[in-house]
Amino acid sequence: MAAAFDKPAVVMLNTDCRAYAPWKNKGEIVFWEGKTIDALPTSAVVGPLLKLRSEFGNYRSGAAKTS
Secondary structure (H helix, E strand, C coil): CCCCCCCCEEEEEEHHHHHHCCCCCCEEEEEECCCCHHHCCHHHHHHHHHHHHHHHCCCCCCCCCCC
16 A cells, blocks of 8 residues: 555565565565564564664655655
8 A cells, every 4th residue: 555655654564475575666665584573673673663663754644754
């Protein structure tokens, strides 16, 4: 949905689902291994979230970029 509406996103996918990763989207893709997303440590997502925020600012639907 984020790519379809040209919105930045952090996408979290199991490594088995690499083929379904967004293509040319604004944002970051974080992969994890294991059966459930519980295997993905929070620390693996914080960096991509901070990078996205520094690049796009407080990006909200219908709102202008604030940084």
